[in-house]
Amino acid sequence: MPQIQLAVFDMAGTTIHDENSVAKAFQRALNLHGYPKVTLQEANEKMGYSKPQAIRDLLLIHEQDSDKITDSLIEEIHSAFVQGMLDYYANDPSIRAVADAEEVFEALQNMGIKVALDTGFSRDITDIILKRVGWADGRLVNASAASDEVPMGRPFPHMIQKIMAELGITDPKSVIKIGDTEVDVNEGHNAGCLMSIGITSGVFSEEELIPHRPTHLAKNLREVLQIVEAYELQTKG
The missing domain is CATH 1.10.150 (DNA polymerase; domain 1)
Known part of the structure; x- marks a missing residue:
């Protein structure tokens, strides 16, 4: 079983609090x-x-x-x-990371898994968000990709491929994708990721995500970490 080297998270609705x-x-x-x-x-x-x-x-x-x-x-x-x-x-004073985001990022880093973000936003918006939540220093987030930096945004795989190239990762089966919309799930599939995890705490419900065949569903980021931990135990077993 391949080792997970990279987790690519969506931003708004997945790791950044969003009230629509x-x-x-x-x-x-x-x-x-x-x-x-x-x-x-x-x-x-x-x-x-x-x-x-x-x-x-x-x-x-x-x-x-x-x-x-x-x-x-x-x-x-x-x-x-x-x-x-x-x-x-x-x-806006409400801008913040979702619950457990930083703890999950840190736990993944401690497991040797790099953390990245991709988004449908352009780079200018992305950078403001990263600065507002304190993720611009590279400590918790190793890389990010915005939709205006690639030929095609989601559901095409170009942002994941850009991040992989930047971090020196060559095997998509060592990458997992996490997001709250159909295009997040399909981006993970199109990139050939090991996992494409749909998270139901954002825009799409479980019922709306299921038709897009996520490999896993999670109610929150803590459950995403549990999925990764279970996989890591399995690979070592």
Whole structure:
């Protein structure tokens, strides 16, 4: 059985506390640009995707004239979303890591497993979040990847592959992925990860994640650690 060398976690909703703020900001940006019928439910369903791709997907539903769906319009809506998120993550007092995140990261590090983050956010938002929660110094988080740093965001495997290359890890079967959305689970599958763990404390429920075939389901990060510990015991047994 392969040794786990790397755990790649999603950010908002998985390791960073989120009160639907991302989906609300996403919905607001579309509403303000002439698409008032975009619902919060639709925005939630696009969580985890790279945000420009998610904007394009929703415009294809809400814009009858496909000629109006231009790169320029998508960039304009995305810029409004990014500005809202930058303001939120820089200033909102509720920004914090989810329960047990740092303890789980430290436990994994002590087991010889590197910890990384990937996200549907762009790098500018990612860096603000890392600074706000004190993870920018490399002590608990060894690497991070943002969706604007790779050719394609989730569910494509490029962010995981970028992190692996940065950390010198070559075998995807030594990597596990953890996240709260369908695209997190599918990203793990597409990267060929040993495990693709769906966590049910974020956007998607257990019932919503099951059709995407997660290798495991966890209610919280503590359960993720238990899954890893059980696997490590099995490999040594």
